[in-house]
Amino acid sequence: MTQWVYRFGGEQTDGNADMRELLGGKGANLAEMASLGLPVPPGFTITTEVCTYFYDNERQYPKELEGQVKDALAAIEAKMGLTFGDPSNPLLVSVRSGARVSMPGMMDTVLNLGLNDETVEGLAQSSGDERFAWDSYRRFIQMYGDVVLGLEHHDFEDILESHKRDEDITEDTDITAEGWKSIVAQYKEMAERELGHPFPMDPWEQLWGGIGAVFKSWMVPRAVTYRNIHDIPATWGTAVNVQSMVFGNMGQDCATGVAFTRDPSTGENYFYGEYLVNAQGEDVVAGIRTPQSLTIKGKEKEGSTLPAMEEVMPEVFGQLCDVRERLEKHYADMQDIEFTVQTGKLFMLQTRSGKRTAAAALKIAVDMVKEGMINEEQALMRLDPQALDQLLHPTLDPMAHKTIIAKGLPASPGAASGKVVFTADEAEAQAGKGEQVILCRTETSPEDIHGMHAAAGILTSRGGMTSHAAVVARGMGRACVAGAGAIAISSKSKVMSVGSQEIKEGDIITIDGSTGEVMLGEVPTIKPELSGDFSEVMAWADKARRMKVRTNAETPLDTQTAKDFGAEGIGLCRTEHMFFDPERIQNVREMIFAEKVEGRKAALDKLLPAQRSDFAAIFKIMDGLPVTIRLLDPPLHEFLPHSDADIVSFAKTAGIDEAIVRRRLGELSEANPMLGHRGCRLAISYPEICEMQARAIFEAAVETNAIPEVMVPLVAGKKELSILKTIIDDTAKAVFEEKGKSVEYMVGTMIELPRAALMAGEIAEDAQFFSFGTNDLTQTTLGMSRDDAAKFLPDYVGKGIFEKDPFQTLDRDGVGQLVSLAAERGRETRGDIKLGICGEHGGDPASIAFCEEVGLDYVSCSPYRVPIARLAAAQEAIRLGKSKATDTKKKAA
């Protein structure tokens, strides 16, 4: 016979903490605490399998369930010496849901179940407190009515409020036993009126009602939506916990409280928590009475005058401290616990791993290693790489007042305030005067780079998480809110508007790139401080991880930042960004407008010294670490003037007829630039561009003793690479001869088209390395332009078509197949081929995990994500048993 019901806390405990899948988180931990001998009120858990059965069988329970519940309840009765529904000495129970993971949207709790017009009298007798009994009864009716019977919360509130008005009372605590009796009568009357039948008096009917409500709540829309978003399968189901009530509100020797075994904000190792004397759990949360600190230390820290539990109930507090220590040791993690003291006796109602800030997580992990509770790898596994972002960027002062006027995507973390400017030039000009500015654009383009660099933050009204603004801002470590669609930005009239509100150039706003909020005025921010814990954790991560972590950088500033964050080389240096420099763009444009190869070469010759010094600067900073330089990638028209003023000015300076400039602009425009004349296709058409870039690279490398890796973008097969490799090799040979000195170098390619992935075996004949350009590979594999996806991606994620935005987290099913296949075929041809990833995914923990699974040699990400990548790479190495660390005695589970 299937065991549908697992008992805990009585004569027998059937479950343990490892049985989360069957018993849910709450049930498993209650069983675990009971097994540890901690004082857990007896109860039982109806398994998640019943939930599954329920939905597979037209909402019927398995026939054995009723008997098993009866037996389990009888065991509670035996343990407690009480009887369910006994008018003189009734057993009361709580009913709570409990899925494998904590899940909002589901039925939470019904307390005091078992009370009715008869048993309330028994409770009054046994507790010797009539007011307590009727207060408990009304609480039950209210909760049960709300969550099980679907009555409106405000109907109960109305009755309560009108009673208080009639009696001229302001506080619930002033309501007498008689008052609660009257309210109970009105509650029941209202319930019967609304339901068409009386409020259930039979405790068993109440119990099955409660159990059914939990199971039904698994499929309410809010829960379904939450599961879809968080990728929780409906098949997991929820468990139901039925537990004997204990009361913290039976007198002054009673109390209830919640606590964290360490400070969840800072991680400090002291007992952090709150309690209330003579109260039920919900009172602590409700905020009607001010909760008191558990410890004297906590009381002092908060400057409270209310007595600490340590003072008021020293004995029970001592027991609680024991429990704290046992739970931390047992779980080897900071715990979030709930307890109740009933007439001087401590009961534990819940324990679970406590949520914590990034700083606290770091400190707790480091401390616990020092305390010998966990080893370094276990500590690493506790940390959320994404949360490190909080430590690296300014955050808004949580105490500050905020006037939020719009919300966009949290495109690049950090908070920033400054004057609104609408053009890159203005941003640069203002920043030059020492002003802090926020650059506000409909969307940004490569021409805005200098303004983005000058700005403290960037706000756009269009574009997604991988729009130009978002990608560049993350690379530069600038705060960015992207795609704030409610804002209409007009750079012409220098004004932006949200609804009827207008914000002009020079007005001050604040953006929070970690939440996407846009706020009026200056909101104070807190500067990040990297603690010693951070370096320590990073050092552990570096010992554990197998993959190298490089950065995507092309300016000396970014390169230095990334190196300071621990980057072990550059995985993607985008040469085109160097072309946008105002002094060079004229030469670039002249090159594009040249009709013949001679004209192009003349313009390229002017660009050569600049490119060479760019590369030399980066090589010097990276000081012998590998630097992958990608040849020119974007379509040429991105470099061209677009505004009338720019066109006129360019034509004049270049001495080209304006009409010709405009015609050429038309010719160069593309229907789908992403799929157009770009990447290596430019070098195939204009080999002299490749030659100039190769020359700049090798001249700089010879000068600085660097080991460059020359990367050819956007190949569709082997032949393109072969043609360009010949040019690169020939140029290297020529430079080495001229300079009388040579350096080592590699030639490789990006794998960023599905065809390149499919042809990887052949391509590897000529490529010494592959770098997966998963931005473009995602665009082409999915047929989705990241610039345009904002229109439908929310629908796609909302409807569960994609689990996550595939531009943020690599699409394993589709793009991942191509990456695996290309890695496999590449290695078949060339066993020692170097494999890396340089798309945005290189900084995303879930994607990094995939890279480790496939066995890439490195990931490359924007500078500020380097620490995240180091940790994520370490975690996956540990998870897969590939950790390189040798000094950890035992492996993490």
Add this chain to the structure above:
Amino acid sequence: MTQWVYRFGGEQTDGNADMRELLGGKGANLAEMASLGLPVPPGFTITTEVCTYFYDNERQYPKELEGQVKDALAAIEAKMGLTFGDPSNPLLVSVRSGARVSMPGMMDTVLNLGLNDETVEGLAQSSGDERFAWDSYRRFIQMYGDVVLGLEHHDFEDILESHKRDEDITEDTDITAEGWKSIVAQYKEMAERELGHPFPMDPWEQLWGGIGAVFKSWMVPRAVTYRNIHDIPATWGTAVNVQSMVFGNMGQDCATGVAFTRDPSTGENYFYGEYLVNAQGEDVVAGIRTPQSLTIKGKEKEGSTLPAMEEVMPEVFGQLCDVRERLEKHYADMQDIEFTVQTGKLFMLQTRSGKRTAAAALKIAVDMVKEGMINEEQALMRLDPQALDQLLHPTLDPMAHKTIIAKGLPASPGAASGKVVFTADEAEAQAGKGEQVILCRTETSPEDIHGMHAAAGILTSRGGMTSHAAVVARGMGRACVAGAGAIAISSKSKVMSVGSQEIKEGDIITIDGSTGEVMLGEVPTIKPELSGDFSEVMAWADKARRMKVRTNAETPLDTQTAKDFGAEGIGLCRTEHMFFDPERIQNVREMIFAEKVEGRKAALDKLLPAQRSDFAAIFKIMDGLPVTIRLLDPPLHEFLPHSDADIVSFAKTAGIDEAIVRRRLGELSEANPMLGHRGCRLAISYPEICEMQARAIFEAAVETNAIPEVMVPLVAGKKELSILKTIIDDTAKAVFEEKGKSVEYMVGTMIELPRAALMAGEIAEDAQFFSFGTNDLTQTTLGMSRDDAAKFLPDYVGKGIFEKDPFQTLDRDGVGQLVSLAAERGRETRGDIKLGICGEHGGDPASIAFCEEVGLDYVSCSPYRVPIARLAAAQEAIRLGKSKATDTKKKAA
């Protein structure tokens, strides 16, 4: 010891027709004729392996070669009773190249090799004709000097012309023996001056020079380019044929001629050819003398007064007729032959399969089956599917004078003349008045459809073979020249210009969509006539082929055309084309502008009856054949007004503020529309569009008893299909209930994104059919927009990066892998899944062959390509031994 030399025509013949790879086409056929006992002058073939050896070994010959050549030459001497270099009775030979396939750019022929200052006297004696001997000698010096020694052709011509001027002679035939002697002396003088050494007198030196020239010509740039274009591996190499000379110019009992065993223009079964008395082969081609007909019938047909060979040399003619019959029977194909009559004796110099027009190919194939020479499948294999295009479209009168002003891509076959118009509306207006018009646009868009339909031909200055103009024109069977880049078209000023030439609206031009030529004025065209042979061949093809052939059509006209051409259903009915109808576009636009679902539904309700009647019309024509209807695919902004006038007019009619219309236009514009909000993504965002279309389909199907196949475009995985399939199924159910009648139907999807191909296994859980949309699949797999590829594809094909334009012929290496994989995974999930292709490749024979290899169930192509597809599918089925024909006794080789 390797046999490097194969003899023929003497005591011993080593080769045969099957040895093309080793002996080249010419050598293999000479050997074959010799084996048949036909009079072939003795000779030998130096194999292609020598060529390969030559290039693998720094241009050295295998050491055994010299001996083998000597022996083979000795055998010729023995057979002919002559000696090479014998001053009194010299053997003369010809040296010719001969690769596996005929290849321009290579050395062709050196005749009379072996002549020098001594042997010329011997020839004079033995032939008794001094003039003949010296004429032969000067011919040799000229040919050898030109092709072996690299002397300039005009230097020889100058000497000859100046001699004639000095002697006051106009015709070569008037030059005397003395004259030729003097010319020979001047030739030799000039050669020595140019070369720095005397013209070679040693026959063996001449021979090795000739052989070397053939091998070296294998690698000259023209030959290399030709091989690259035609995908001929350099490793094939060429053979060299050395053959005893026979002379058609030794007197009135000598002659030379070329002939086809049937008429290569019409295919008629009569002996078609030309000859000249007392002439060498080159004279027939040179056009100095008018060649005479072989037969009396030929002479009469041509209205010639010159006597036929049948009359002049009845005996030899009789022998030639025997040869004709034997060769045709032997090769079972129409032959192109060369012969020489030397002093009354017939010699055969060449035979090969003759080139022929499409009409002739058809007639010959049908006739030969009737004559019992070949079976039906063999007949089918003889035909070039692409050539059928010639039969289906008007062609230019080959006799007409043409003033070609520009050349573009041959985008849609057929020739058309008409008045130039620059807008679709004008095209429609003029056509309405009965004018024949050519619509000239920079590029076309879906808004031009009505004008394209009205026009006789379409000319664009931008776009490739798969641009909108090209695709739509092929679908409609309109002639189209696309991407004629030299023409600048201004629809505003209603003028187009090529260089300094201007063509105004109303001027007449002619375009030839089969060659890409654009001509001034009206050039007469010839209307196509489909013969009974055509139907017969098509019937055989239908018996043989395994794959079904459907069409891409969405208008009743196209549908009917395709059905008349044998389409077995519709593989792609693009519903969006129906939305461009001027009466409907307003409703479509209102739908797009609706802010809420109610507004969209109201607009859709207005579109429903129109869509329903569209479908009903098509269903009626297809009369029970399957019709695959694709749900709305293009990005919505394609439907929107773009010109100022249209915007104002739309805003007014719809009652929407113009500013809002413009804002919305901006919002809907996309950076990369190909990868944007289109395909099923529209239906995911706006399910009501899918619902309306499904309703229109099912209501029409119920009305007409059709079996619709509803196709969801652009899925990236299973989930999108599942969501829309639910809507489609629910709508079907609703319609069937309302109408009290149901029809069978299928729901399937396009596989047109790499991710869809990769996920085909899962997708097949919900898809009853896959249709490979290889246009988009090519774009995404290669990361190439077909609208933009024109800028670099020529470079790509020219440099051999792609063998062929991947938008015309499916890229087997890349896209092909995905198609195979998707077919395999789809079938694993659903054994009976129906698989088809509906991209442009569905009408391309090479791509159709691939589809057969993968085992697709059908191909779908534009109406005018249906016959091509029927034949191509049959050929590949036969090739792979999958022919369904049961009545062919023996399989084709």
